[in-house]
Amino acid sequence: MNVRDxxxxxADALASIADSPTDVMRNLVHDRTVRVAEDGTHDPNADxxxxxxxxxxxxxxxxxxxxxxxxxxxxxxxxxxxxxxxxGTEDACERLLAEPVRFAECEGMAVEVLVPTDNDTVxxxxxxxxxxxxxxxxxxxxxxxxxxxxxx
Numbered sequence: 001m002n003v004r005d006x007x008x009x010x011a012d013a014l015a016s017i018a019d020s021p022t023d024v025m026r027n028l029v030h031d032r033t034v035r036v037a038e039d040g041t042h043d044p045n046a047d048x049x050x051x052x053x054x055x056x057x058x059x060x061x062x063x064x065x066x067x068x069x070x071x072x073x074x075x076x077x078x079x080x081x082x083x084x085x086x087x088g089t090e091d092a093c094e095r096l097l098a099e100p101v102r103f104a105e106c107e108g109m110a111v112e113v114l115v116p117t118d119n120d121t122v123x124x125x126x127x128x129x130x131x132x133x134x135x136x137x138x139x140x141x142x143x144x145x146x147x148x149x150x151x152x
Contacts, residue, residue, distance in 0.1 A: 001095060006034035006071060013068045017087050032073040032084055035099045037092040039067060072096035076109065083113035086122055094125040101129055101150060108152050114138070114145040123148075 006014065011026040014036070018025060028034060070088015074081055081104040086093055097113065104111045114137040115122045126148040137145035 001040045001069060001091065002038045003035055003095060003099065004038065006036045006073075010036055010068065010071075014071055017068060017071060018085065028073050028085065032075050033100075033103075034071060034073040035096055036071045037069040037088060037096055039069060070096055072099055074100040074103075076107075079109050081107075081109050081111045083111065086113065086125075088121075090121050090124065093121050094128055097122070097125045097129055104150070104152065110152060111150045113148050114140075115148060116140075117144045117146055126150075 006029045008026055008029055011022045011029060014020075014025040014028070014034075015022040068088075070086070070092030072086040072093075073084045075084060076082070081100045083097065083100055086097060088096065100111050103109075111131070112134075113122070113126055113131065115126060123146070129150065131148035131150045134147040134149045137147035139145065
């Protein structure tokens with residue numbers, strides 16, 4: 001699995017993973033730190049948007065949703081790194097959640113992530129990285145969240 005910075009060219013693929021509009025994901029890439037996990041069979045140095053295996057341009061015009069295993073976005077407010085979105089496979093979520101943790105460790109900051117109560121994949125990733133459950137977080141679209149925090 002390769003982890004890299006997200007590019008605007010990844011917006012269609014991110015939208016597919018997050019079930020969000022492409023424009024929203026394009027703005028996310030511009031406004032936040034966003035990292036993506038790719039299948040390890042792909043060359044991490046290859047240009048995004050290159051031709052598919054059949055030599056034709058990618059049907060998405062950019063990166064292909066099948067190439068990405070997940071993504072994480074995060075930003076800093078005060079002395080805390082806030083994970084604003086995370087989604088993907090079990091292995092990708094754990095690897096991607098380690099990205100803001102690594103940044104926070106270098107800066108001596110805490111990390112917080114809000115996890116929907118029905119998202120065991122992200123909850124398991126947070127637990128494996130040492131996050132502690134801090135009670136319930138805010139509701140989003142009526143869905144309850146759990147707040148996890150990792151102190152420096």
